[in-house]
Ligand SMILES: Cc1cc2nc3c(=O)[nH]c(=O)nc-3n(C[C@H](O)[C@H](O)[C@H](O)COP(=O)(O)O)c2cc1C
Ligand code: SF4
Ligand code: SF4
């Protein structure tokens with residue numbers, strides 16, 4: 001690029017940036033403002049009602065206080081979440097907000113001087129008035145790179161993104177030779193966040209070196225794993241970070257077109273990405289002659305039908321081409337022959353979201369965080385038996401124990417930790433003994449799990465490992481495209497065996513059969529879906545084999561989860577004669593009082609729905625589950 | 635054209651550069667079990683997962699239909715790991731195949747029988763359980779029947795049928811275990827079939843079979 005063009009790019013961006021900063025100053029400076037987290041997670045908890053209340057209250061009182069809809073901050077356990085900024089106070093974050101609380105916050109904090117500490121989760125900055133996030137144990141571990149803007153800026157306002165430093169990376173990138181960008185990404189050691197951890201720089205290099213003039217970049221936002229939602233949250237909360245990364249990738253690889261492949265079940269993400277694309281085009285940050293340079297890059301959104309296998313890169317290419325979404329054999333690599341047979345780079349949402357900041361701050365900044373072979377941060381979606389469900393971003397190398405117990409605040413209801421399932425249906429279950437494992441791509445792989453989509457489901461003593469394996473396998477066998485023998489038929493064979501185990505019909509030799517089949521399906525399947533589907537089985541067999549054996553040998557489910565292997569029983573010495581709570585709760589009339597008015601369950605009639613256990617008042621706590629069912633005294 | 639030299643099971647052969655290993659072997663009289671490979675289809679299906687071979691220098695077995703020949707390549711088609719995978723795949727197929735050789739018109743020419751012989755394994759699954767689907771047989775066509783319970787989903791018939799646009803009667807529907815060879819909207823084959831019966835000729839099993847007394851020469 002010529003020096004003259006270079007200076008025009010910088011000047012053009014300076015103009016845009018100046019305007020954006022002025023816009024945000026006008027919006028927020030010297031006055032109060034309210035941010036309402038209204039991504040899908042917030043909306044499910046009622047964020048739109050809260051938003052409406054704030055708007056009405058502010059309007060009624062004629063206040064100069066913008067109410068801004070933002071994305072997800074990651075504290076999903078406390079949704080709806082609101083941040084209020086007011087001159088003289090640090091910005092304060094409130095949780096579990098409802099319309100009543102919203103009205104009070106306007107009356108007492110916006111109009112008055114009472115920040116309502118009873119609803120505060122934490123102030124965003126350390127201060128002497130209110131507790132701040134810095135005082136939380138999780139603050140010691142959390143470090144936000146790609147979640148930095150999420151929940152803090154309006155995802156439909158490009159100027160808020162720019163004022164927060166956005167598009168600086170792009171402006172810098174198109175002042176650099178493409179090779180230099182690829183080198184920077186290589187130096188940063190950035191690895192793909194879509195599952196396998198393939199080095200992004202190397203993939204870009206393959207794409208750049210591939211023969212041909214038409215090349216594509218695809219942003220993979222299929223996110224089909226049950227329980228995963230980080231990519232959705234980023235697209236809903238900070239779509240420009242992904243778009244900027246995609247454009248930089250396009251420039252580096254020499255691509256003219258980009259696709260964002262989002263599942264159609266993510267309507268809010270589709271809408272926000274659509275708005276963001278229009279805005280970037282209007283400011284000449286995408287489209288033709290980006291920032292006055294001769295670089296052109298157009299981005300299209302492709303809405304997928306939501307098949308899990310379409311997240312696999314070659315199936316995704318088929319799907320965009322209008323063919324059946326089944327995988328193609330490799331080689332050839334996607335970077336040699338991908339979408340429409342052209343060289344194609346596929347990167348995950350998170351991978352692309354890191355790119356602008358790496359270019360802006362330099363590779364040497366990025367590698368300060370994380371481990372040598374897995375630099376940067378890891379983003380997890382915490383779910384299951386954990387106090388703080390939601391998204392967390394921590395440096396790679398943080399241990400599972402720190403993530404689960406310090407960041408996630410541990411297991412609720414004083415239960416014991418049993419296992420953590422990482423990486424969804426392609427991942428694995430790790431036991432207590434793995435808790436001090438520093439989390440990165442390679443350590444997880446060695447333990448039998450994978451980083452995957454970043455889903456982290458925490459299991460406690462009430463979760464049965466055989467049932468967990470069966471649950472994930474049921475998902476993969478249903479989502480198998482059916483093209484290849486091992487996955488189509490092998491996952492079904494394994495599911496049959498696992499189902500037998502959970503129903504007490506297993507035979508001991510079935511364990512060996514299952515293990516052998518699992519190894520075969522892993523080795524024999526055509527694509528990653530089949531190749532990783534056995535992981536939940538292999539890890540539970542590796543770490544919890546005794547649970548399998550108990551199911552088979554004793555007909556016992558130690559976690560008391562597998563319905564066929566348990567019975568409900570009323571402890572006679574705990575049952576209160578005058579109480580009838582369980583009798584009415586039972587839908588099949590299996591409970592009757594005996595002569596002493598102690599309630600007894602007719603095991604023949606019982607359908608094991610568990611309603612009675614919940615109906616029995618906590619002061620009596622007379623109903624228990626027993627396994628095997630023969631434990632019930634005659 | 636400069637030919638590529640390679641060795642398969644000790645036999646030295648020549649192949650065109652870019653040729654897939656499976657075809658190089660077959661063309662030289664070396665049989666590697668296969669069902670889904672189609673010579674004139676540019677992209678291999680790689681679906682049946684039976685054509686496993688071991689290549690010197692590679693840790694894991696690979697599918698011969700997806701690997702291009704290379705100069706100096708040394709291939710072992712009887713390696714233990716390759717055979718184990720091929721047998722495992724074959725047993726999976728047979729566990730969901732309505733086995734009835736005695737009454738099947740393909741008896742004697744069926745490729746499943748040939749593969750069992752090559753792999754030295756039984757047609758009846760020993761380790762796996764039978765998972766049959768009991769799908770209905772389509773005998774609407776005057777020349778042939780389609781019994782999806784015998785189909786191994788190789789895709790050969792679909793490829794033949796879709797070569798010309800006006801045909802395109804056969805195709806796959808559904809996902810996973812439910813994947814099935816059928817017609818658009820599951821209508822009887824006869825609705826749109828042009829009776830070319832090439833599908834029957836390419837079918838490696840008895841899934842597509844001429845009716846008693848009919849053969850391809852009977853085309854109207
Ligand atoms: C069955 C299956 C599903 C996948 N789903 C996704 C997905 O939802 N999102 C994703 O980014 N990658 C997914 N992948 C991985 C992609 O094939 C591909 O490796 C990835 O998008 C590359 O991006 P990265 O290098 O940035 O990680 C999936 C792979 C398989 C086998
Ligand atoms: S592994 Fe499963 S999903 Fe992948 S091609 Fe085979 S059948 Fe389809
Ligand atoms: S009917 Fe025959 S040719 Fe067609 S897919 Fe089935 S086995 Fe293959």
Ligand code: FES
Nearest residue numbers: 668680682683699
């Ligand atoms: S012939 Fe190679 S996978 Fe079917």
